[in-house]
Amino acid sequence: MKKNAFYAQSGGVTSVINATAAALILESKKHKSKIGKVYAGKNGILGALNEELIDTSKESISAIESLKSRPGGVFGSCRVKLKSLEENKKEYKRLVEVFKAHDIGYFFYNGGNDSADTAFKVSQISKKLGYPINCIAIPKTVDNDLAVTDCCPGFGSAAKYIATSTLEASLDVASMSKTSTKVFILEVMGRHAGWMAASSALARKDKNDPPHIILMPEVIFNQKNFISKIKDIVKRDGYCVIVASEGVKNSKGKFLAESDTKDAFGHAQLGGVAPYLSKLITEKLKFKNHWAVSDYLQRSARHIASKTDQLHAEAVGIHAVKYAVKGLNGVMPVIVRGKGKKYSWKIEPAPLSKIANVEKKLPKSFISKDGFNVNSKAISYLKPLIAGEAFPEFKDGIPRISNLKLMLTPKKLKKYIP
Amino acid sequence: MKKNAFYAQSGGVTSVINATAAALILESKKHKSKIGKVYAGKNGILGALNEELIDTSKESISAIESLKSRPGGVFGSCRVKLKSLEENKKEYKRLVEVFKAHDIGYFFYNGGNDSADTAFKVSQISKKLGYPINCIAIPKTVDNDLAVTDCCPGFGSAAKYIATSTLEASLDVASMSKTSTKVFILEVMGRHAGWMAASSALARKDKNDPPHIILMPEVIFNQKNFISKIKDIVKRDGYCVIVASEGVKNSKGKFLAESDTKDAFGHAQLGGVAPYLSKLITEKLKFKNHWAVSDYLQRSARHIASKTDQLHAEAVGIHAVKYAVKGLNGVMPVIVRGKGKKYSWKIEPAPLSKIANVEKKLPKSFISKDGFNVNSKAISYLKPLIAGEAFPEFKDGIPRISNLKLMLTPKKLKKYIP
Numbered sequence: 001m002k003k004n005a006f007y008a009q010s011g012g013v014t015s016v017i018n019a020t021a022a023a024l025i026l027e028s029k030k031h032k033s034k035i036g037k038v039y040a041g042k043n044g045i046l047g048a049l050n051e052e053l054i055d056t057s058k059e060s061i062s063a064i065e066s067l068k069s070r071p072g073g074v075f076g077s078c079r080v081k082l083k084s085l086e087e088n089k090k091e092y093k094r095l096v097e098v099f100k101a102h103d104i105g106y107f108f109y110n111g112g113n114d115s116a117d118t119a120f121k122v123s124q125i126s127k128k129l130g131y132p133i134n135c136i137a138i139p140k141t142v143d144n145d146l147a148v149t150d151c152c153p154g155f156g157s158a159a160k161y162i163a164t165s166t167l168e169a170s171l172d173v174a175s176m177s178k179t180s181t182k183v184f185i186l187e188v189m190g191r192h193a194g195w196m197a198a199s200s201a202l203a204r205k206d207k208n209d210p211p212h213i214i215l216m217p218e219v220i221f222n223q224k225n226f227i228s229k230i231k232d233i234v235k236r237d238g239y240c241v242i243v244a245s246e247g248v249k250n251s252k253g254k255f256l257a258e259s260d261t262k263d264a265f266g267h268a269q270l271g272g273v274a275p276y277l278s279k280l281i282t283e284k285l286k287f288k289n290h291w292a293v294s295d296y297l298q299r300s301a302r303h304i305a306s307k308t309d310q311l312h313a314e315a316v317g318i319h320a321v322k323y324a325v326k327g328l329n330g331v332m333p334v335i336v337r338g339k340g341k342k343y344s345w346k347i348e349p350a351p352l353s354k355i356a357n358v359e360k361k362l363p364k365s366f367i368s369k370d371g372f373n374v375n376s377k378a379i380s381y382l383k384p385l386i387a388g389e390a391f392p393e394f395k396d397g398i399p400r401i402s403n404l405k406l407m408l409t410p411k412k413l414k415k416y417i418p
Numbered sequence: 419m420k421k422n423a424f425y426a427q428s429g430g431v432t433s434v435i436n437a438t439a440a441a442l443i444l445e446s447k448k449h450k451s452k453i454g455k456v457y458a459g460k461n462g463i464l465g466a467l468n469e470e471l472i473d474t475s476k477e478s479i480s481a482i483e484s485l486k487s488r489p490g491g492v493f494g495s496c497r498v499k500l501k502s503l504e505e506n507k508k509e510y511k512r513l514v515e516v517f518k519a520h521d522i523g524y525f526f527y528n529g530g531n532d533s534a535d536t537a538f539k540v541s542q543i544s545k546k547l548g549y550p551i552n553c554i555a556i557p558k559t560v561d562n563d564l565a566v567t568d569c570c571p572g573f574g575s576a577a578k579y580i581a582t583s584t585l586e587a588s589l590d591v592a593s594m595s596k597t598s599t600k601v602f603i604l605e606v607m608g609r610h611a612g613w614m615a616a617s618s619a620l621a622r623k624d625k626n627d628p629p630h631i632i633l634m635p636e637v638i639f640n641q642k643n644f645i646s647k648i649k650d651i652v653k654r655d656g657y658c659v660i661v662a663s664e665g666v667k668n669s670k671g672k673f674l675a676e677s678d679t680k681d682a683f684g685h686a687q688l689g690g691v692a693p694y695l696s697k698l699i700t701e702k703l704k705f706k707n708h709w710a711v712s713d714y715l716q717r718s719a720r721h722i723a724s725k726t727d728q729l730h731a732e733a734v735g736i737h738a739v740k741y742a743v744k745g746l747n748g749v750m751p752v753i754v755r756g757k758g759k760k761y762s763w764k765i766e767p768a769p770l771s772k773i774a775n776v777e778k779k780l781p782k783s784f785i786s787k788d789g790f791n792v793n794s795k796a797i798s799y800l801k802p803l804i805a806g807e808a809f810p811e812f813k814d815g816i817p818r819i820s821n822l823k824l825m826l827t828p829k830k831l832k833k834y835i836p
Contacts, residue, residue, distance in 0.1 A: 013593045015586070043596040072589030078597040163816050168433070168718035171490030171819070175431045178461040179496040184714060203816060274711075275690060292713035293692075296602060300586035304721055306815065386815030397724065397804030398581050398621060401589070 002034055003105025005324070006048060007056075008041035009073035009140075010080075010111030010118070014154025015302035016313035017140050018074050020110055022067035023317030024138070025056050034325045039102060039409060044078035045109070045118060049091065049416050051098050055409040066402035068314070069392035071302035074404060077111075082118045085128055094416050095122065096131045101412040106134050106324045112141035112152070116332060117356035123330030136320045137332040137352055140313075142299040144195035147358035148350040149334035153316055154299065156309025156385035159199030161301040162188055162243070163386060165294065167203035170210035170241045173290070177239035183230060183281055183289035186211075187274035188298060190245035194218050194362045196298070198374045199382050200243035210241035215273075217247035218362050219371040221256055227284045229372060234287060244273045303399055307388025312345070319347040343384035420452060421523025423742070424466060425474075426459030427491035427558075428498075428529030428536070432572025433720035434731035435558050436492050438528055440485035441735030442556070443474050452743045457520060457827060462496035463527070463536060467509065467834050469516050473827040484820035486732070487810035489720035492822060495529075500536045503546055512834055513540065514549045519830040524552050524742045530559035530570070534750060535774035541748030554738045555750040555770055558731075560717040562613035565776035566768040567752035571734055572717065574727025574803035577617030579719040580606055580661070581804060583712065585621035588628035588659045591708070595657035601648060601699055601707035604629075605692035606716060608663035612636050612780040614716070616792045617800050618661035628659035633691075635665035636780050637789040639674055645702045647790060652705060662691045721817055725806025730763070737765040761802035 007024055009017055021040070028035045040054040041047025047054070054075055056064070067074055085092050098104070109119040119137035126132050139146050144155035166186060173184040188196045194216025203211060212233045215221065233240040248256050257273045274291035281289050312335055319333035331349040338344030366378035392399040425442055427435055439458070446453045458472040459465025465472070472493055474482070485492055503510050516522070527537040537555035544550050557564050562573035584604060591602040606614045612634025621629060630651045633639065651658040666674050675691040692709035699707050730753055737751035749767040756762030784796035810817040 009593070013590055046596065070589065071586045072591075073593035074589075075593075076596055077593045079594075080597055160815055164721050165715050165719070167816055167819065168489045168720055169714040171488065171492075172431055172714045172718040173490075175427070175491035175493075175495045176497075178464065178494055179498055186715075202814075205819070272690075272693060275693065290713050291711065292715050293709065293711045294715065295708050295710035296587040296590045297583050297604075297710050297712065297715075300590035301583070302586055303582050383814060388815070389809075389812055391807075391809065394807055396620075396801060397578055397806070398585055401585065401623070 002036050004036040004103050005038045005106035005108060006041060006053070006099070006104045007038055007108040008044045008047055008110065009075055009077040010044045010109060010115035011077060012142065012299065013073040013077050014140055014142050015071040015157045015300050015305050016154055016310050017110060018067040018070045018072070019310055019313040020138055020140065020153060020317035021074065022064050023314035024108060024321055025064050027318045027321040031321065031325045035106065035321070036103070039104065040075040042408065043076035045080055045082065046078050047075070048095055048098050051411045051413050051416065053102060053409045054406050058405050058407045063402055063404050069302055069399065070401055071300040075406070081114045082121055085121060085124060092125060092129060096125060096129055097413060099131060099133060102409065105132065108136050108138055108320050108324070110138040110140050112143065112146060113357055113359060116146070116352055120330060120352040120356040123352060126329065134324045134327060134329045136324050136328065137355070138316050138320045139332055139334065142189060142196065143193055145193040145360045147355050147360050150337040150345065151312070151335055151385055153309060153313035155195060156306035156312065157301065157304070158196055158298050159202065159382060160306040160386035161298050161304050162196055162199050163202035164304055166200040166211050166241065166243055169292065170203065173239050173241060180288055181290050182234050182287040183240045183242065185242045185244060185274045185277050185289065185291040187244050187246055187272060187291065187293040189295070190217060191247040192217055192359060192361065194245050197243050197245040198362055198366065198378055199386070201374050201379060202382055202386060208237070211243045212240045213242040213372045214374060215242065215244040215248045215372070216362055216367065217245050217249060219367060221248050221250050222371070223280070225370070230281065231285060242277065244277060246273055248273050302392055305390045306386045307390040308385055310390040315347050323349050343387070420454050422454045422521050423456045423524035423526060424459060424471070424517070424522045425456055425526040426462045426465055426528065427493055427495040428462045428527060428533035429495060430560065430717065431491040431495050432558055432560050433489040433575045433718055433723050434572055434728050435528060436485040436488045436490070437728055437731040438556055438558065438571060438735035439492065440482050441732035442526060442739055443482050445736045445739040449739065449743045453524065453739070454521070457522065458493040460826065461494035463498055463500065464496050465493070466513055466516050469829045469831050469834065471520060471827045472824050476823050476825045481820055481822050487720060487817065488819055489718040499532045500539055503539060503542060510543060510547060514543060514547055515831060517549060517551060520827065523550065526554050526556060526738050526742070528556040528558050530561065530564060531775055531777060534564070534770055538748060538770040538774040541770060544747065552742045552745060552747045554742050554746065555773070556734050556738045557750055557752065560607060560614065561611055563611040563778045565773050565778050568755040568763065569730070569753055569803055571727060571731035573613060574724035574730065575719065575722070576614055576716050577620065577800060578724040578804035579716050579722050580614055580617050580712070581620035582722055584618040584629050584659065584661055587710065588621065591657050591659060598706055599708050600652050600705040601658045601660065603660045603662060603692045603695050603707065603709040605662050605664055605690060605709065605711040607713070608635060609665040610635055610777060610779065612663050615661050615663040616780055616784065616796055617804070619792050619797060620800055620804060626655070629661045630658045631660040631790045632792060633660065633662040633666045633790070634780055634785065635663050635667060637785060639666050639668050640789070641698070643788070648699065649703060660695065662695060664691055666691050720810055723808045724804045725808040726803055728808040733765050741767050761805070
């Protein structure tokens, strides 16, 4: 029985989420007896609720192929979490209404923890509302914090960007340190998990190479030790490079970026752990310092994507389709690492019940004793994920981005009023 | 007559300054009858004053070649400006003492405005102190603010990084804008000149593409117009991307980054024009916004260097040597753009008197009427400078950086006490 498919992008986007989309759309074309059209939700799940369905069959094969090197979420993403079926049945009934109207039998949801939760809820529609649907969640997040899967598509490329940027900026500050900047701070994403900060360690060739200090949300910030460590490193090497997760917290569990000591005056801190640390270093050590906040740059830097990550992103898209046509429901294609010394991986289905809402932090066994670094175990885990380059095509000096038609399929239903 | 050469890196480094160094060292080897050893100053001019001379003849050819893709200043740079010969004769006498001791007859100084000034002063040693020296300044600065030369080595690569990052981050924020981030701000370098901010315009394919607003130091910040423009753009496109020079000033001539309106409470602003604008947008428009500060990342991003810039950087190194052995003194090899439609360039010598201490800002004729953008004239100027890629070799997922010996030549003089 042939059914159409619905695919949506959810939550913070990555530099390779469109590679997943492209692989999924192209793989679907190989299963013409089971899958008809692939509709992409405009702005994630909102596209389903609002019946804004982008008809990907209107795009040329080359346009779909071009998505493999386009960062961001081409169909639009959203930060919307469905309530449970019991709490908001209306939403699920609307989904079923839209699915019925457009003959949708496959639901693909490409996102992180929250999205796995939404997909898990949608996977229960068959049983609870009697509408048959095969629901597959597809992993994506630069945070690398999904359970079960060995890593998350999007992370490897962000990690490669961070390791490369740390290496390059370190060579810069090393040159300047004699008469100018002594400390450089790079702030990276990671509100709750330190995977991205940890990946900066891949910039090192030797033990004492920069980054000299890595601050992760998993370790409570110890100001005294931090200041004394910087002092020691500047004494030893002439300069110090620090990579800090945005989510570093103090002993009161408060984000450093929000913990302006002077807020008795009613001042809101402008945000950013890097400027906070910069101020601290200037006050306590009088070292000239520079800071950078990479924010969206790190998760959209497709120009320095990891080939391995790119392959993972495509593989989960392909396997999502394979699982769906096999009749699987409520699963996610996850990345499983081989046991051998040489890095190998395969894709397997895992139940969403084990993934939804679970957050995988950096394990304690990856963190150095003093809490300012990661160890060789972490390096062994991280290294293969940034391996290989996948440069996009360039035109006029910048990555070539193709325009898509993004045509909406005609609506058949009344407007949805939430 | 055969003489040794002294080469030094000065001021803020770039992703291609070592390419200039490599080209200069390799070119020197072609003039064995005139140039003996090339000594590189450890930490710029300080290396000459302190008699810390790195003997580049100890490095293998492949090690020198590898410098072509190494960002930062491999020999160390410095922020030191020599006083005039009249004000501090002692310094110049010391230079002559070191030059004599090591038989140095060529002085190459690789830097920006201030360095051109230092080189100009050194070029007068022959006449004023009677020690014969051929002094050539070599252009380098991401700021692109040197006079006479059409552009500055280092700028094209920073511009390519900024255009690419703006493009990538814009695709990201566009995906998120329906339910989350509506405004993204990227802060770039440029304390006095807006060349780097302007280069973000190269991210556009169509007129209305991001970046939607470019803030340059050449234009006084008008808060009212700024806020109203963001509002209009978010209404039109759903999101707004802003690229701001760190050096944007208000009508009182004060840097925005230092102009915290609440400083009556004695609060020091943490710095950064991006967090300042972010706070302003949150207060005035309540739009969720994100900001990034690229700082050293933009000027060290060798992984996305411009091939054109790389070729410029090598060419000025080669011509510096050619001019020196011809007996020129007090000149800089500058880049001259051809008149034709197709981009072409050549290198010519220009007198340092016309370059030292002059700052070339973005011309008014490049800036749009409303002051929030650059026009097609600017684009025509900028576009060829980011053309072509010059990817470094990668190893284990990051750019390969070779170790150099950096051996100091034995000292012959007493320690210098300034």
